[in-house]
Amino acid sequence: MTTSTVDVKAPEQAPPPAPAPGRRRRFAVHFAHYKWLYLLLLPGVLYFAVFRYAPMYGVSIAFKDYVPFLGVNASPWVGFQHFQDFFANPDFGRLLGNTLILAFLNLGIAFPLTIVLALLLNEVRLSILKRTVQTLVYIPHFLSWTIVASLSFLLFALDFGPLFLFINSVLGTDIDFLSDPAWFRPLIVLQEIWKNTGWGTIIFLAALATVDQDQYEAAIIDGAGRFRRVWHITLPGIRSTIIVMLILAIGQMLNTGFEQIYLMTNALNREVADVFDTYVYFVGITQGAYSYSTAVGLFKSLVGIVLIFGTNALAKRFNQSGLF
Amino acid sequence: MKIHNTTGGRIFDAANYVFLAVIGVLTLLPFVYVFAGSFATEAEITRRAFFVWPEQFSLGAYEYIFSTPAFIRALVTTVLVTAVGTVVQLILTVTMAYPLAKRNLRGRQLILSLVVFAMVFSGGMIPTFLLIKDLGLLNSYWALILPAAINPFSLIIIKNFFQELPAELEESAKMDGATEIGILWRILLPLSKPVLATFALFYAVGIWNDFMSPLLYLSDNSKWTLQMYLRQVTASSDLLGSGNVDPNYIPPEQGIKFAVIVVATLPILIFYPFLQKHFAKGMLIGSVKG
Numbered sequence: 001m002t003t004s005t006v007d008v009k010a011p012e013q014a015p016p017p018a019p020a021p022g023r024r025r026r027f028a029v030h031f032a033h034y035k036w037l038y039l040l041l042l043p044g045v046l047y048f049a050v051f052r053y054a055p056m057y058g059v060s061i062a063f064k065d066y067v068p069f070l071g072v073n074a075s076p077w078v079g080f081q082h083f084q085d086f087f088a089n090p091d092f093g094r095l096l097g098n099t100l101i102l103a104f105l106n107l108g109i110a111f112p113l114t115i116v117l118a119l120l121l122n123e124v125r126l127s128i129l130k131r132t133v134q135t136l137v138y139i140p141h142f143l144s145w146t147i148v149a150s151l152s153f154l155l156f157a158l159d160f161g162p163l164f165l166f167i168n169s170v171l172g173t174d175i176d177f178l179s180d181p182a183w184f185r186p187l188i189v190l191q192e193i194w195k196n197t198g199w200g201t202i203i204f205l206a207a208l209a210t211v212d213q214d215q216y217e218a219a220i221i222d223g224a225g226r227f228r229r230v231w232h233i234t235l236p237g238i239r240s241t242i243i244v245m246l247i248l249a250i251g252q253m254l255n256t257g258f259e260q261i262y263l264m265t266n267a268l269n270r271e272v273a274d275v276f277d278t279y280v281y282f283v284g285i286t287q288g289a290y291s292y293s294t295a296v297g298l299f300k301s302l303v304g305i306v307l308i309f310g311t312n313a314l315a316k317r318f319n320q321s322g323l324f
Numbered sequence: 325m326k327i328h329n330t331t332g333g334r335i336f337d338a339a340n341y342v343f344l345a346v347i348g349v350l351t352l353l354p355f356v357y358v359f360a361g362s363f364a365t366e367a368e369i370t371r372r373a374f375f376v377w378p379e380q381f382s383l384g385a386y387e388y389i390f391s392t393p394a395f396i397r398a399l400v401t402t403v404l405v406t407a408v409g410t411v412v413q414l415i416l417t418v419t420m421a422y423p424l425a426k427r428n429l430r431g432r433q434l435i436l437s438l439v440v441f442a443m444v445f446s447g448g449m450i451p452t453f454l455l456i457k458d459l460g461l462l463n464s465y466w467a468l469i470l471p472a473a474i475n476p477f478s479l480i481i482i483k484n485f486f487q488e489l490p491a492e493l494e495e496s497a498k499m500d501g502a503t504e505i506g507i508l509w510r511i512l513l514p515l516s517k518p519v520l521a522t523f524a525l526f527y528a529v530g531i532w533n534d535f536m537s538p539l540l541y542l543s544d545n546s547k548w549t550l551q552m553y554l555r556q557v558t559a560s561s562d563l564l565g566s567g568n569v570d571p572n573y574i575p576p577e578q579g580i581k582f583a584v585i586v587v588a589t590l591p592i593l594i595f596y597p598f599l600q601k602h603f604a605k606g607m608l609i610g611s612v613k614g
Contacts, residue, residue, distance in 0.1 A: 044420025055447020
């Protein structure tokens with residue numbers, strides 16, 4: 001989502017060689033001159049055509065009744081039938097609720113924690129401690145969700161996992177973290193915090209490094225303490241970064257992370273665990289309702305695009321630099 | 325900048341240092357436990373709630389998994405798919421980035437716009453699955469490699485990197501009669517070795533960790549990758565309601581779960597120092613601007 005770095009509008013330099021009469025002729029000369037470059041370009045262009053744009057064309061089955069032996073083209077059109085079915089289905093409300101609750105839990109808990117951790121790391125002047133802690137907290141980001149889920153299964157296992165036993169000795173009750181639906185969301189947020197909070201600090205630490213140091217000196221002379229400096233200088237200094245990251249997070253709100261949710265879903269917690277991404281998988285891949293699930297996926301990505309443009313416009317209205 | 329620390333400031337510093345050290349240790353603790361457990365006896369794992377050092381060393385779990393054909397197959401498969409996939413991704417990305425770095429190439433703007441659009445919008449899970457199916461790639465390892473063969477973000481970053489290299493290098497090589505491919509191979513690639521090494525590491529980690537592609541495209545469990553195998557081993561049978569696990573499978577003993585997690589994690593940890601050297605920089609190129 002970092003379209004800001006892409007210089008799509010870069011000015012054309014150096015005119016094409018040998019201006020010949022006629023556009024077609026000119027292009028032929030240009031093409032002949034650069035034939036090796038076009039040859040190099042070919043595999044990549046083919047890749048985008050086949051693996052990125054063909055599936056976009058395949059999205060049309062959301063408006064069709066996809067029949068495998070007829071293919072995408074010949075399957076009959078049904079208009080918005082699948083969308084209507086989806087909105088009328090009780091699953092819709094449940095999915096929307098589950099997805100939004102997880103998204104808001106992540107935004108409300110994991111997101112601020114990332115900023116707090118970055119601020120705390122930024123206050124450390126003992127560089128060996130800072131680097132060591134950074135090295136440690138970045139590691140989980142590189143582990144797969146399969147490993148994160150497996151670690152959770154071991155740590156919280158009923159009657160056996162260390163965290164199960166620890167909670168049991170403190171509270172005196174057995175908590176079935178892995179299959180009790182009430183514990184599904186806390187576990188997901190906990191995993192998210194463990195895996196990505198450290199990694200998320202990188203961007204804020206980079207922004208913190210650009211905060212004007214002179215302001216701190218001035219504030220110290222004015223007698224501002226540690227917390228007031230953070231509140232009045234540091235936080236305003238990284239405000240635009242916080243807003244950009246918030247926009248990105250809100251734009252990604254419906255992308256709950258297929259792998260994580262799928263791996264933590266089981267027969268007992270389906271009611272709270274199902275989100276759009278996993279629903280598309282269960283209904284589409286395992287039950288074969290291709291058109292219907294494509295419609296669900298399309299709905300989700302369209303809402304995502306609206307969200308990211310919407311929050312960006314909102315950020316601009318509050319006179320902040322938006323993303324685009 | 326000199327900050328004269330007050331008493332309150334010093335107390336805060338001390339508390340902050342202790343807190344961060346605890347956070348660092350807590351982050352690592354689950355893995356330390358699993359690592360220790362993988363070298364412990366089955367009896368010790370069930371008897372002791374938590375430990376970071378086994379009382380009695382045992383290689384039993386490793387002996388067991390390395391004598392299991394399904395595990396060996398998954399491990400070898402994953403290593404091969406990761407290696408081939410990384411090379412394919414690098415080649416495709418570099419060969420596409422190089423022409424796109426030439427500002428006077430016709431059609432460049434159009435292709436770049438299409439690449440950017442592909443970042444914002446994708447066909448999604450089902451249309452991509454149907455494409456793979458129509459291409460006859462179901463249960464083929466190519467299905468784990470090709471669909472994500474070019475990452476648009478990396479493509480743009482590498483393109484920008486090529487663009488920023490001094491143009492004189494290429495011009496003098498051209499005077500000496502080098503072809504475009506010769507320039508790419510003999511001049512640009514040696515210069516971009518560190519950048520490409522970074523991307524290669526990230527690609528490799530991505531393929532190694534991938535769970536969704538094998539789940540979607542490999543239904544034949546003799547073709548499973550390590551992540552799929554790990555999933556089957558650690559998800560105890562009574563929790564499985566989400567399919568794709570062999571019903572005849574007997575859940576293994578605890579130590580084996582520990583050992584498989586360690587094997588799946590170790591390559592990442594070994595390469596982590598190399599990753600860490602570059603990722604902060606790499607991520608900043610891509611993300612922070614203004």
